[in-house]
Amino acid sequence: MAVASGSLTVLGSSGGFPISGFACSGYLARIAGQSLLLDCGPGIAGALIGADAKAGIDGVVISHLHSDHVLDLIPLGYALMTEWLTDGRTQPVPLYLPPGGLEFLQSFSDLFGHRNWRFTEEGRNAGYQALGAALARGRDWLLTVFDAREYEPGEDIAFGTTTIATFPVDHRVPTAAMRLRLGAMDFVYSADTRFLPALGHFAAGTDLFLVDAHFSGPKAPGGLHMTPADAGRLAAIAKAKRLVLCHLGAPEDGASARQTAAAHFDGEIHVAFDTREYRL
Ligand SMILES: [Zn+2]
Known part of the structure; x- marks a missing residue:
């Protein structure tokens, strides 16, 4: 049987805040013709959305609710809203959030939404009508263009024909590492975490291990992130083929x-830098 193709593109990997040429966390997984965005930090919408103004994504998984992993959900939501209004899109994009995510998204919507908008023009496309109907029901556009649901770190997420295994890591807020197959390539993303040997076991034998190495120096202060040395130790426990x-x-x-x-x-x-693509 032919193996479906897959790849992983680093859209951004800067830590904490974006700098010129480096967006914050965001990784695009392509699996059997579907595109899944893992995290959506500042700079990711611009890295993802091409000149045609299409986001081209089929799903989003957020590892945790820190600003450097979620802030670009707002501009991404605007791009999707434009697809509804101009192209007639009516399908929301599944958005998987860790515990507290629905309330978090609601507060985004309260801050940046436009529940007072009314779309009432006759004869516009189905997406315009659907968005107008949602707003008339008091449902904001942000909660309409995304089909948001929460997952528990440790739980599997079903995405199309793919299963994303998640693993609870330790980053002081609910945070999930993720493991999935990208065609012939097995891939693990550590998300943000302190050094946890159990995460190495979760990643056992993976082809591509993308690991948080936020802190330089011998020790990670405060235990929120790992150092490059920790990342190396973790990849050794996992016996990973490739560490990024x-x-x-x-x-x-x-x-x-x-x-x-x-x-x-x-x-x-490897050291992840923006727009680097990995395949087997
Ligand atoms: Zn974080």
């Missing part, structure tokens, strides 16, 4: 981060 260091607090230190990780892991090591 991401979420670096100082992306310009990529070469030294790679060198530090290499002292703990003898497989292939």
Whole structure:
């Protein structure tokens, strides 16, 4: 049987805040013709949406509710709303959020939504009519263009024909690492977390292990993130084929981060930078 194609594109991997040329966290997984966005930090909407103004995504999974992983849900929502209004789109994009996500999205909607808008022109397309009907019911556009639901870290998420396994990591707020197949390639994303040997076991044997290496230096202060050395140790536990260091607090230190990780892991090591694509 032919294996469906798949790939992973780094749209942004900067830590904490975007800098010129480096958006915050956002990774585009392509699986059997479907596109799934993992995290949506500042800069991701611009990295994702092409000149045709189409987002081209079939689903979004958010690892946790920190601003550097979610803020661009607003501009992404605007792009989707435009698809409804101008192209007649009526299908919301599934959006999987960790616990508290629905309330969080509601507060986004309260802050940035436009529940007082009314779309009442006759003869416009089906998307315009559907959005107008939702607003008339008091449902904001943001909660209409996304079909938002919560998942519990540790629970599987069904997306099309793919299952996304999630794993609860430790980042002081509910946060999930994720494991999924991208065609022939197995892929694990650590999300943000302190060093947890159990995460290495969750990632056992993976082809591509994308690991938070936010802090440089020998120790991760406060236990919120890992260092490149931690990432190397974790990839060694997992016996991963390829380690990709991401979420670096100082992306310009990529070469030294790679060198530090290499002292703990003898497989292939990359430093994620924006728009890098991985395939098997
Ligand atoms: Zn975080």
